[in-house]
Amino acid sequence: MKRLGTQTIKLENPVSIIDTASIVGKKEGEGPLASYFDYILEDEYWGEKSFEKTESKILYETINKVLQKSKKTSSDINYILAGDLLNQCISSAYAIRDTNIPFLGLYGACSTMVESLSLGAILIDGGFANNVIAVTSSHFCTAERQFRFPLELGSQRPQTSQWTVTGSGASVLSNDGSGPKITTITTGKIIDMGIKDANNMGAAMAGAATDTIFTHFNETCRNIDYYDLIVTGDLGHIGSNLTNNMLNKIGVNIEQKFTDCGILIFDKEKQDTHAGGSGCGCCASVFSGYLYKKLKEREINKLLLIATGALMSTTIVQQGESIPGIAHAISIENL
């Protein structure tokens, strides 16, 4: 039996992440992780006429890059699992339109990267696929357009707001090949802490992150000592603080090994990003750029990656509903 508990599974044959690729925007390229990304955009348009088309191009080029790096062709790939933040997942659909690869579109808000890695690993371990690409993207300008205000509007961002990362990250998963391996998967439940403030996503997601981390430890009978690093997707400074607070309250202390992609990607003081980075592209680019290289170089050998998502829709939040959170975890290990 591969199930370890109500939410966690253990792969019978751990699935290799044989290579990754990442492309990010200009601002991300000015941040502390710049040297880890494969390509950095010079402006927010990248030669396209609209931001949506740009985001789609970023995702498309990231797929090309990861195929090239992993020495695969599109005919080697059985499935592509992709998602983004835009309505109807247009960045993914339009990027994948020209790839000729069977496509499963996913939406888990900013948790999508781990959702796609999880499902990709399950498809491979189940014997339904040999190679799968997991990829997500986000773009600051498309997210602002869909969720907030026009870019040229002269307003101040609240201190709790997060900065949507422009970028994409892709991984090639395979049943054959070397590389760090996905070993266990903890799929999150929706946890709603009653947060209604669309400018405080970290707070909306922290409850889900806490629940998934706690459940993962419980069901795998592991604790903090097992891992070298525990990284969440985009809780940012406030969400990470709240997650630590809640985990401490139930007797789990992960603080010394805990960080967050949204904290890592920007320099808070110099880049004026307030509570940190967010978006599908945040976890995707930081994992595919920075964390994967650390795993490859064996500076990290056991990583728990938890992508967090605020399942936010402006329509229903305006109707008075709160913002549900979700968090999915996978452990990635050098075996």
Add this chain to the structure above:
Amino acid sequence: MDKVYTNNEYKKIVDKVSPNSPIVKNITRAFFVGGFICIIGQFITNFFLNRGASRETVSSITPILLIFIAVILTGLDLYDTLGKFAGAGSVVPITGFANSVASPAIEYKSEGLILGLGAKMFTVAGPVLVYGISTSVIVGFFYYLLK
């Protein structure tokens, strides 16, 4: 697992750990930038009054010029930088209103001139117009009764 905090307890903790906006800094900047925009308005007014324009004409020229400047600055990608610095200082004067109409016009141009620019131009300013005009009708009605 059960939730660590109830939603009400959680809200209190969130409020505690969430940094507030730097109010004193924001108010000071708003005061000076807002004041400066008004000085520009006054300067324009005096300039035309001194050249013999009637007060009625000047009260049209001044807002037209301020709106013009604000829209140009919005198009040049400068007004949002000013807004980030000045907050209410550049939102409250008429220039802020001009910015709130020009910025969605620029933003939604990609969806075409009719369903994009035309339809979305007032997404930010729309509520201000609706409730501003409604309020002035109500006030006008009472003014008429009391006069």
